[in-house]
Amino acid sequence: MIDRLWIDCTDPASVRLAKALIDRADIEVKVTVREGAGTEKMAKFLGLNFDIIGKHGGKDPYGKLIASIQRMKELAEYAKKLKGYAFYTHSSVEGTRVAYGLGLRPIITSDDTPWSIYVANLIIPLCGYHIVPIWTKGLWSVKHSKNNHPTLVLYDGVKEVEWTKAIELNWKPRYILVREPEVEASYLNYEFKEFHLLAKDFDNVSYAKRYEGFYDMIKLIANSYCVVTLCGSTVGKEACLLGVPTVMYTKGISSMALSVLNYLKDKGLPVYGASSYEELKSLVNRFIQEPVIWDTKDMLKRMESPIDYIDQILRQKD
Known part of the structure; x- marks a missing residue:
């Protein structure tokens, strides 16, 4: 049984999922959130104990890339002390890549926007479990290596049901x-x-x-x-x-x-x-x-x- 978990949040909905998981699971949890789009404000609204790491990079692809690189550096510094933790995120590219690089296992991801192709391509090959709604079945076009294919878990609903x-x-x-x-x-x-x-x-x-x-x-x-x-x-x-x-x-x-x-x-x-x-x-x-x-x-x-x-x-x- 997993007794320590790191959760990384990048939007308000992912914060709500984090809150729901914390309320259910009786384990030690660390939460990080990306600043912007109301994410950190949602975390405060829900009363979470969290650390703000990194910012949204805006619309420009170059700005997104630079912000993502900087955030990964900051997350790596934060997470290097989390040996033995599992990792969960709803669609955080930076969190998933850092968790994978530092050897945190298992890596659990969830997503419900297969049309966000860049995010899917960057996180799915690195996770152990990918939790997605049943109505997205067949829409994930990510190519996996032979030795790195996550367990795809389908649920009959939408994430918003949780709250x-x-x-x-x-x-x-x-x-x-x-x-x-x-x-x-x-x-x-x-x-x-x-x-x-x-x-x-x-x-x-x-x-x-x-x-x-x-x-x-x-x-x-x-x-x-x-x-x-x-x-x-x-x-x-x-x-x-x-x-x-x-x-x-x-x-x-x-x-x-x-x-x-x-x-x-x-x-x-x-x-x-x-x-x-x-x-x-x-x-x-x-x-x-x-x-x-x-x-x-x-x-x-x-x-x-x-x-x-x-x-x-x-x-x-x-």
């Missing part, structure tokens, strides 16, 4: 919530001007900016007629899991992202795809004119999260 299943939403809709896309991500090359057109056509639009400030997104969702996000986003999944109508915009992102939209629709959740501004506008207008929240409690009970399987791996006997 939304315990939430009792006090729904009092007052506005349309728009979560701005992660435009600095390597897999996006589109401006998403359509999102800002909504403010011209509707009076009550609230924007949750991606790289400015920190938002309690659950609280914002609770006050929303509907939520507008890029297809596959964390906030979009949170919203529909909580029963709030969600519109996922499918233009400007890989068609692979449709896999999560279709999965959530098949589960009977209130999520809708829009591939044009006219579709987006029509759906938003519908949810304002006919406010409704769905009861999703039974659906969430039938869905899994990656933490279910990571906890099992940590409890395995040597």
